[in-house]
Amino acid sequence: MATRSVSPGGALLRASRMFSLPDPIPAPPDDGSAGNFFSNTATLAFPTHQVITTLTSARKQGDWGLKRPLPLKSTTKSSNPMIRVKAIDTIEQVTDFTSATDHGMTLRKFQELGIPITMRRQGTDSSTSSIGLPEKSVFENEYDFTDIHPDKRAEALDKRWKFTGPWLAGMSQGEFNEWLAREVRPKRPQFREFLKKKIASETHGTLARAALDKGESAPPPIDPSSVTDDQLIDYVRKLRHNNQALYDMVGQFLDLAPLKPPTTAQLGLPSQNTSNLEYREVSNPYAEHGPPITHPSAGISYLRSSMYMENHPIYGPQKQHSAVMARIVRPRRQAQALPAKLGLAGFIVDTPLGDTAANSKSAAKDIYDKIDPTVVGGAKVWVQPQKARVDSKGRVILSVGEASTEAALVAQELIGNATCLGAPRGENELSRRGTTAGSLRARYRAAGAPPMSSAQDYGLRP
Amino acid sequence: MSCRQWLSSALRQCQSGLAHQQPRTFSTSTAVAKEYRGRNILPDRPPGSGSGPASRARSRARSGNINEALQVMVADGLERGGQLSAEEEQQVMVDSQRGLGQHLKDLRNHATTDNYLRQMPRRWRTGDVYAPRDLSPTEMSKWRQGRRPLKDVIDVFGFNPLDNYKNFSLISEFMTPMGRIKHSAETGLRPVNQRKMAKAIRRAIGMGLHPSVHRHPEVLRMARHSMPVSSIPQSSDSSQSRL
Missing domain, CATH: 4.10.640.10 (Ribosomal protein S18)
Structure with missing residues (x-):
């Protein structure tokens, strides 16, 4: 494809921030679980605006590539210059911008963890039953595709993540009523046409099979417009008594996201009321908790696997990935049945599952139970980030395990807080030997060797 | 001191059982002997020192002769019912002080934690993103007051x-x-x-x-x-x- 020639001025304008900044995406949906307690200035669960930065020299002049230079007082102090532009120009003739270090640094910290985004395993509803099971990357070719022919959309139902219709299980009753009135009701004539096409193809299929059995040539395809209204009414009546077939038709027509049928226990109805309902097995990984609102990776990690080994310069390949420090953002309150919440790389995560220190009630591990104001910087624990996924609301759900003692020790040694195997620290050894340039030169001269070349030899110094 | 109280009650029970000489008291005495075995009267005494009367009673009770064990126990109880020795008294005082100190410390920690948590009313949910600003008092105070719901x-x-x-x-x-x-x-x-x-x-x-x-x-x-x-x-x- 030949690129369209653009004038130099046009190319400059296109590349400018004024035109290349994307429109903000909608803010995370509020599910109302926080009740009436919320803050409208809290950091959102995902960024809605593009984060922009600039070079140091340009920043000193306030040049961020925007229409006008930004004030130096508020933009030159940060060591991580990141801003988000809410409006390039306003009626007051100012550029509306705020700091975007919150999301920018969170992204950097997350990418430092080096974990891929995985899909939820289908059929594992509770998180405890699937602690150690392997998961698939969201970038698997089998699941990661959006370019589907409209006629083949039904076939790919078990693999897709993008649907034009809503996920019915995630709608409240009021939303559902409104959707029915606004979106579905005007489409009745189109649905009848859709059903006529189905009837035509089904009758043609049976006729062709009968002809094949008799050894005759296949009949010509039936025109959907030749299907009579009586045939349609009969077909609709039949559909009404087969819930799965009806749902398949409606789901194909509206391109609904797949649903996982509830079990009898979840329904809470007497079994004679539900025994005449038939369900087909649904194997889409997003059927139970809803399809994602973005690409399932949300663009925060492009890694496909965490099956790599970390190498330590002295101790060699490590069994575990390096342990990370997590902040205890909120201690456990047993009276209110509130579990402890950890903060890892700027994300709130749950404490490790299973038989770990976070779940024991022993007094030795009361770091999870109390706030000790004497601890500088707040209480922190070493954890092992295991996997991450993006849920249907676009939030990043990290899961962590307890860090093994060795991994935590090696990680502590790397930041200089501990020594492994009793080995002296590298810098101590260096300072003890005292290998400075001056001492080297003195030793060289003492050995009686010819004079070393110096600045004087080259005539640089008198 | 609970240890002495328990001993005196056990003693009363055993004495009455011995005085009446009823076969029914065997059931009580077995339970007493069992409890005696399960419970360590002197927690500071190492379990290996087998020369004390308690261990004697234990070994006899284990051998099955319950009446004999009971008698030893009664004798032991009588002899322990007297004055505590000086070092035992000191031990008891240290123990109780340590327990009280620990308890007070726990209470103080708990109160401190509660006080700090009152200033952090946000109920964090998994997947929230936080920046240092979200932990600040200004931001936290916004989570304290309820506001009108955003949706009808x-x-x-x-x-x-x-x-x-x-x-x-x-x-x-x-x-x-x-x-x-x-x-x-x-x-x-x-x-x-x-x-x-x-x-x-x-x-x-x-x-x-x-x-x-x-x-x-x-x-x-x-x-x-x-x-x-x-x-x-x-x-x-x-x-x-x-x-």
């Missing part, structure tokens, strides 16, 4: 309030504790739904289904169920009647 709950749930005039928990939600209808600034309902809700409340009160002066008794009962027991005022509480 009646639109979200898609029901007609007029059909729900018998639902006393719904009606109670939209009334103040003094029985007044809440303002739409508080309920967050749009005008149409606020009018319908107000009508449902008036209807419920007019039909005598809901009290007009306070919450519904069933709602009060449910609230009482979810409260911790200690905070429920007793009916015979004198401080209540003083009002």
Whole structure:
């Protein structure tokens, strides 16, 4: 494809921030679980605006590539210059911008963890039953595709993540009523046409099979417009008594996201009321908790696997990935049945599952139970980030395990807080030997060797 | 001291059993012997020192001769019922002081934690993103006060309030504790739904289904169920009647 020639001025304008900044995406949906307690200035669960930065020299002049230079007082102090532009120009003739270090640094910290985004395993509803099971990357070719022919959309139902219709299980009753009135009701004539096409193809299929059995040539395809209204009414009546077939038709027509049928226990109805309902097995990984609102990776990690080994310069390949420090953002309150919440790389995560220190009630591990104001910087624990996924609301759900003692020790040694195997620290050894340039030169001269070349030899110094 | 109390009661029991010489006392004495075995009378004594009378009684009880064990135990109890030796008294005092100190320390820690948590009212949810600013007092104080709901709950749930005039928990939600209808600034309902809700409340009160002066008794009962027991005022509480 030949690129369209653009004038130099046009190319400059296109590349400018004024035109290349994307429109903000909608803010995370509020599910109302926080009740009436919320803050409208809290950091959102995902960024809605593009984060922009600039070079140091340009920043000193306030040049961020925007229409006008930004004030130096508020933009030159940060060591991580990141801003988000809410409006390039306003009626007051100012550029509306705020700091975007919150999301920018969170992204950097997350990418430092080096974990891929995985899909939820289908059929594992509770998180405890699937602690150690392997998961698939969201970038698997089998699941990661959006370019589907409209006629083949039904076939790919078990693999897709993008649907034009809503996920019915995630709608409240009021939303559902409104959707029915606004979106579905005007489409009745189109649905009848859709059903006529189905009837035509089904009758043609049976006729062709009968002809094949008799050894005759296949009949010509039936025109959907030749299907009579009586045939349609009969077909609709039949559909009404087969819930799965009806749902398949409606789901194909509206391109609904797949649903996982509830079990009898979840329904809470007497079994004679539900025994005449038939369900087909649904194997889409997003059927139970809803399809994602973005690409399932949300663009925060492009890694496909965490099956790599970390190498330590002295101790060699490590069994575990390096342990990370997590902040205890909120201690456990047993009276209110509130579990402890950890903060890892700027994300709130749950404490490790299973038989770990976070779940024991022993007094030795009361770091999870109390706030000790004497601890500088707040209480922190070493954890092992295991996997991450993006849920249907676009939030990043990290899961962590307890860090093994060795991994935590090696990680502590790397930041200089501990020594492994009793080995002296590298810098101590260096300072003890005292290998400075001056001492080297003195030793060289003492050995009686010819004079070393110096600045004087080259005539640089008198 | 609980150890001595227990011993004296055990002694009384055993003495009465021995005095009556009834075969029925075997059952009691077995239980006593078992308890004697299970419980370490002197916690500071290492279990390896087998020369004491307690270990003698234990070994005899294990051999099956319960009466003999009982007699040894009685003798032991008699001899232990006297004055505590000086070092034992000192040990007891140190133990109790240490326990009290630890307990006080725990209480103090708990109070400190509660005080700090009161300043951090945000209920974090998994997947929230936080920056240092979100942990600051300014930001945290915003999570303390309740605000009007952002969404009209009646639109979200898609029901007609007029059909729900018998639902006393719904009606109670939209009334103040003094029985007044809440303002739409508080309920967050749009005008149409606020009018319908107000009508449902008036209807419920007019039909005598809901009290007009306070919450519904069933709602009060449910609230009482979810409260911790200690905070429920007793009916015979004198401080209540003083009002």
